Amino acid sequence: MITTFSALRSKAARLAPILAVLLVAACAPQHSAPTQTQATNPSVTYKYRGDEELVQANDKAMAYCSQYHSTAQTARIDTESDGSKTAVFQCVAMPTNMASSQIYNPNYPYNYNTDQDLLGVTQSADLYCANSGGQRAVTTINTETNGTKTITFRCVPR
Numbered sequence: 001m002i003t004t005f006s007a008l009r010s011k012a013a014r015l016a017p018i019l020a021v022l023l024v025a026a027c028a029p030q031h032s033a034p035t036q037t038q039a040t041n042p043s044v045t046y047k048y049r050g051d052e053e054l055v056q057a058n059d060k061a062m063a064y065c066s067q068y069h070s071t072a073q074t075a076r077i078d079t080e081s082d083g084s085k086t087a088v089f090q091c092v093a094m095p096t097n098m099a100s101s102q103i104y105n106p107n108y109p110y111n112y113n114t115d116q117d118l119l120g121v122t123q124s125a126d127l128y129c130a131n132s133g134g135q136r137a138v139t140t141i142n143t144e145t146n147g148t149k150t151i152t153f154r155c156v157p158r
Contacts, residue, residue, distance in 0.1 A: 042068055042091040043075060049084050051141050051149065054115055057087050058122050065091035071126075074119050085115065107139070109150040121151060129155035 044064045046057035061072035070091035078086045112118045122136070129136040134155035142150045 042070070043088055044072075044091075045086055045088045047080070047084050047086050051118055051151075054087060054118060055122055055138055055141070055151075058089070058119055061087075061089035062126065065089070070094060074116065077115050087115070087119075107152060107154055109142070109152045112149050112151060118151065125153040129153075134158060
């Protein structure tokens, strides 16, 4: 029995350092990769009065967002107490397939009623012209005597 106890003690002496390392490792704090809790797209806000300034604000927002390899998307339009308006644009990733959601015909006058309508038509023209290898240019913005508003675009070479 003394031999068995001695052999056991010898094995225990060899296993003790290994068990100590495992015990310390089990008690060490477990670290995990950081978890993202919030992210926001870059955004830009422009103050404007009238349709022409809104189209210019959209153009500036597109230029601003291009530094992030993004395109401008209208987040909201607010009316201020002084009668001016502000448009907030978010920079969003450009779609891999930049297809216009509506059929676009250059040099055709498009009717619009609201600022959102105007921006929608403008952004559709941007997509159409970009897919055609050009860039959008505004030809005319008109308000008819009956109150109907129209805008006409054309694509110009880059």
